[in-house]
Each structure stands twice: as structure tokens, then as C-alpha cells.
Amino acid sequence: MQVDAPQVLFKNRHLGRPATFDEYRAGGGYEALYATIGKRTPQEVLDIVLASDLRGRGGAGFPAGRKWQGIPAGYVGPRYVVVNTDEMEPGTFKDRVLVNVDPHLVIEGILLCAYAVSATLGVCFIRPSYEADAVLLERETQVARDKGLLGKNILGTDFSFDIHVHRSAGRYICGEASAQIKAISGLRPNPRKGGPRTSVKGLWDCPTIVNNLETLANLPGIVKNGPDWFKSLARTPTGAGTKLFSVSGRIAKPDCYELPMGIPLREILFEHAGGMPPGRAIKAVIPGGASTPFMPERLLDLPMDFDAMKKAGQRLGTASIMVFDQNTCLVGATLNLIEFFTRESCGWCTPCREGLPYVRHLLRLIESGEGKEEHIGMIRDMAKVMQSAYCAFAPGAAEPILSLLTHFEAEVREHLHQRKCPFGNPPPAMHGKACGTRPVAFGPTPCPEDQCPI
Incomplete structure (x- = not known):
């Protein structure tokens, strides 16, 4: 696709196939690595990234260089880079596309990050449905290995680093950095809050930098062309x-x-x-x-x-x-999102484990035409409670709920007035409606889905 805008990450985009190693090299690929390994110090690379204002592309927008600075000065021992390619959130597919456009851009970015933080191993954590992408990364990392760009004594220096592709067992929560570390380690992947950051105590209790794949793919251009060039690509000063x-x-x-x-x-x-x-x-x-x-x-x-x-x-x-x-029911769209978040919760804390099924049930009532006026306030109150959850999962899930009530409350009320979805959506499956519910103080709670005959 032709786009009238500077193409840096998609410079080598071809219809239906990834760029080869030779195509990447012909376009200036790996020049940043050749100009860095053995010629710049790791601190010099870190300073370039700090000056570039590169912020994480995985959602939080935390400055990449500042994250790298979190590794304790003088630490002696293994250090790791984890490349977050989990991408389990609905509507998100940029990392999959990027891997399939230019895998060696990604590999060079990982190498530059590893050099800056003195890491010895990189782990590409990739979602299970991206099996073709995992195979592609394994194939192209072997090409880089055969060219002497991965493995022992890269480019004849004392820098040694390799990349392993790790297939996730699934679940959206594994995209959170501390949960991802646990998933790779074979532990229950619930997030870790408080205590040392992953840059201090991460994979196997060693300093670990977790960055999104798109974030690292920006590094070859930054290191090659400089921080001012990178900042000049943006439309806004921030x-x-x-x-x-x-x-x-x-x-x-x-x-x-x-x-x-x-x-x-x-x-x-x-x-x-x-x-x-x-x-x-x-x-x-x-x-x-x-x-x-x-x-x-x-x-x-x-x-x-x-x-x-x-x-x-x-x-x-x-x-x-x-x-x-204009023909989309936003109550139904929100319910669809909350169905996803409810299923993917790790169940570690009460606001998430209990709040999401509670909101889902009330949205189902509204969408099916059985909602009541008080349900709107109940949903709003619970969404606010969810913002106090243990990690960022439930606060993120609360965002579409609260914005639905902020900007489109009239549409929610129309469901109440018409006693049905005004857009003609069929009523959602109501677990517990035909098989009994447990009466509690705040209203009927549906039976567990795995025990519901509906």
C-alpha cells in the first residue's frame, strides 16, 4: 500500500511477503549495528535513545531509555531482553504486520537494545495464534546467526547475544510485563505489583528489559540517523x-x-x-x-x-x-469487550475477578431489554471500583464502560425505554436466567458459566 508519509518501519513493505535479509541489507539494514558493536560504548547507545524521546509503543508510553536505566549500575550477572509480541488485545494487530513486513528490522532493534543494556539473551514472547510469525522469526534469526550477527562474539567482538522465540500458552494477562516474566518462567502469570521493577529483578530474578516489538524496531533508525532526526518525524513537539x-x-x-x-x-x-x-x-x-x-x-x-x-x-x-x-449498538459493543475481559482476567484480585462478571451481567440485562434505571448507576459505581484493582487490567477494562456512560448514556437509556436493543440486536445469552440465580444484596448474580446449562 502506498502511503504519502515517511516510511521508516514499513520502508521494505511488500505485498504478501516479508523483506529478505538481502533486501534489508540493500536498504541500509544492519548499518546501525555495524557502526555500533565494538565502536560505541553501551552508554553511548543509551544516551542516543534517551535523547530521542522514544516512548514504549505497547500501550503505556513509558520512555524506553529510562526503562533501560533501571538496571542497577555495576550489576554482575546475566541480563535479558524480553520482546513483547503477545498482542492479545482486540483490535490490535500492528506487531503481527511488522514482523511480516521486515523481520530483520526487528532483529537489529533487539540487538541494539541488548548491546545498550549488556544482555546475553533475548526472548521473543509471541501469542499462540501467531504460529506463522513465530516460525518466520525462528527462520530469520537463524539467517542472522549464519551471517555472524547472532551468537558468540558478534562481528568479532566480545559481545555475545542470541534470541529465543517463546510461544505463549495464551491469555491476555500475559501481555503485562511482570506476568509475562512469570509466564516465561513457568509460573502462574498474575502481575506483580510493588517490589523491584523487572529491570532490577525480572526473568529468573535477573535484570530484564521488557519492550514492545514496535518500540525496538525504531532503534536502527534512531541509532543510525540520530535523535533529532527521529523527533523531526513527529507532527507535535511532544x-x-x-x-x-x-x-x-x-x-x-x-x-x-x-x-x-x-x-x-x-x-x-x-x-x-x-x-x-x-x-x-x-x-x-x-x-x-x-x-x-x-x-x-x-x-x-x-x-x-x-x-x-x-x-x-x-x-x-x-x-x-x-x-x-451510526448503526452499531455501543451497549452491545461494550458488552462484547467486557465478555473478553471477563474471560481473560487472571482472577487475582476482587475488583477484577468479581467486578467484571458483575458489569457483564448488568450489560446483558440492558442489552436484552430487562435493564432498569438503577443499573446505570450500579455499572458506573463498579467501573470506578475496578480502577482500584491490583494491576492495570481492570482499570483498562473500565475505560470503555465509563466512556459509554459519559458520551453515550442516552443510547443506554434508549434500551431501557424500548425494553429491547433499539438497533435490533438479538438478546445475549443470559446465564442463570433459565437455570436459577443466587439472590444477593445488589441483585441476581448469574450462575458460573461452566455450570450453566444454557
Whole structure:
């Protein structure tokens, strides 16, 4: 696909196939590595990344260089790099596309990170449904190994580093950094809160840098061209670099686009993604993956960078954009998201374990035409309670719920007034409706799904 914007991560994009090692090298690939290994110190590479203002592309937007600085000075022992390619959130597919566009860009980025933090092993943690991508990474890391770019004494120096591809056993919670460390270690993957950061005590209790795959893919360009070049790619002073935007839903040209950080959301949708299909109009957009709020059409001119979105009460997240048209029931869409989050909760803390099924049940009642006025307040109260959960999972799940009630409460109330979904959606399956419920203080609780005959 031709896009009228600087292409850095997608420079070698070909229709239906990844770039080969030779194609990557012909376009300047691995030049940053050759100019770094044995020629710059790890601290010099770290300083370049700090000056570039590179922020994590996995959702939180934490500065990459500052994360690397978290490794204790003078630590003696193994250090690791974990490449987060879990990408289990609905609507998010940028990492899959990037791996299939230019696997050696990813490999070079991992190597540069490893050199900067003196790591000896990298682990690519990849979701189980990305088996073809895992095979591709294994094949291309072997190509790099055969070229002397992975393994012992890389480029004739004393720097040794290798990459292992680790297939996740599944579950969305494994995308959280501390849970991912536990998953790789063979432990229950519930997040760890408090105590040392993973950069201090991570994989096998050793310092570990966990970065999103897209984050690391930016490193070859930064190291080769410098921090000022990287910052100049953005549209806003608070942004830096380009960003991969996954666009899906009711849009003419759903795809993954590389565009400048800070580009307005409206421009992404109407100038690059082709606008709405004939007869369709935008009702709402989720801008950064399933754990970010619904945005009404009037907010589409916001710049897509971390600070601008935060200032407006929104989140850039993974920049995975989902578009909903005027015929979409947002109660049903929210219920669909909460079904996912309820299933994927690790069950470690009460606000998440109990709050998500509770909200799901109330949304099912509303969508099926059995909702009551008090249910709106109950949902809002529980979503606020979920923001006090142990990790960021439940607060993220609460974002679409709270934004539904903030921007589209009238649509929720229309379900109450009509006693059905005004968009004609069939009633959702109501566990417990036909097989009995447990009466409790806040209303009927559905029976556990694994015990429900419906």
C-alpha cells in the first residue's frame, strides 16, 4: 500500500511477503549495528535513545531509555531482553504486520537494545495464534546467526547475544510485563505489583528489559540517523518518530498504517484509511485498543500522541483504532469487550475477578431489554471500583464502560425505554436466567458459566 508519509518501519513493505535479509541489507539494514558493536560504548547507545524521546509503543508510553536505566549500575550477572509480541488485545494487530513486513528490522532493534543494556539473551514472547510469525522469526534469526550477527562474539567482538522465540500458552494477562516474566518462567502469570521493577529483578530474578516489538524496531533508525532526526518525524513537539496505527471496523480501507506521531485521528481515518463506506457515518472510535475509551466524533481532531491524548482525557494506548458507525449498538459493543475481559482476567484480585462478571451481567440485562434505571448507576459505581484493582487490567477494562456512560448514556437509556436493543440486536445469552440465580444484596448474580446449562 502506498502511503504519502515517511516510511521508516514499513520502508521494505511488500505485498504478501516479508523483506529478505538481502533486501534489508540493500536498504541500509544492519548499518546501525555495524557502526555500533565494538565502536560505541553501551552508554553511548543509551544516551542516543534517551535523547530521542522514544516512548514504549505497547500501550503505556513509558520512555524506553529510562526503562533501560533501571538496571542497577555495576550489576554482575546475566541480563535479558524480553520482546513483547503477545498482542492479545482486540483490535490490535500492528506487531503481527511488522514482523511480516521486515523481520530483520526487528532483529537489529533487539540487538541494539541488548548491546545498550549488556544482555546475553533475548526472548521473543509471541501469542499462540501467531504460529506463522513465530516460525518466520525462528527462520530469520537463524539467517542472522549464519551471517555472524547472532551468537558468540558478534562481528568479532566480545559481545555475545542470541534470541529465543517463546510461544505463549495464551491469555491476555500475559501481555503485562511482570506476568509475562512469570509466564516465561513457568509460573502462574498474575502481575506483580510493588517490589523491584523487572529491570532490577525480572526473568529468573535477573535484570530484564521488557519492550514492545514496535518500540525496538525504531532503534536502527534512531541509532543510525540520530535523535533529532527521529523527533523531526513527529507532527507535535511532544511526539517523536512515526507510529503504527491499526485501523479496523466500519472503515473503507482497514489496514496497518505507518504515520507521524501526533497526526490528527480524523486525518488517519479520512485521508489514509479511505473514510466511511457509502451510507455510513462515524458514531464513535476507540483510539488505542480495547482498553481505551470510546471517543465521539467531535474529538476526532485530537493529535495522536501520548501527551495530547492524555490531556484530553483519552489514551493513545497501542494506537489500534476501531471505528463504529451510526448503526452499531455501543451497549452491545461494550458488552462484547467486557465478555473478553471477563474471560481473560487472571482472577487475582476482587475488583477484577468479581467486578467484571458483575458489569457483564448488568450489560446483558440492558442489552436484552430487562435493564432498569438503577443499573446505570450500579455499572458506573463498579467501573470506578475496578480502577482500584491490583494491576492495570481492570482499570483498562473500565475505560470503555465509563466512556459509554459519559458520551453515550442516552443510547443506554434508549434500551431501557424500548425494553429491547433499539438497533435490533438479538438478546445475549443470559446465564442463570433459565437455570436459577443466587439472590444477593445488589441483585441476581448469574450462575458460573461452566455450570450453566444454557
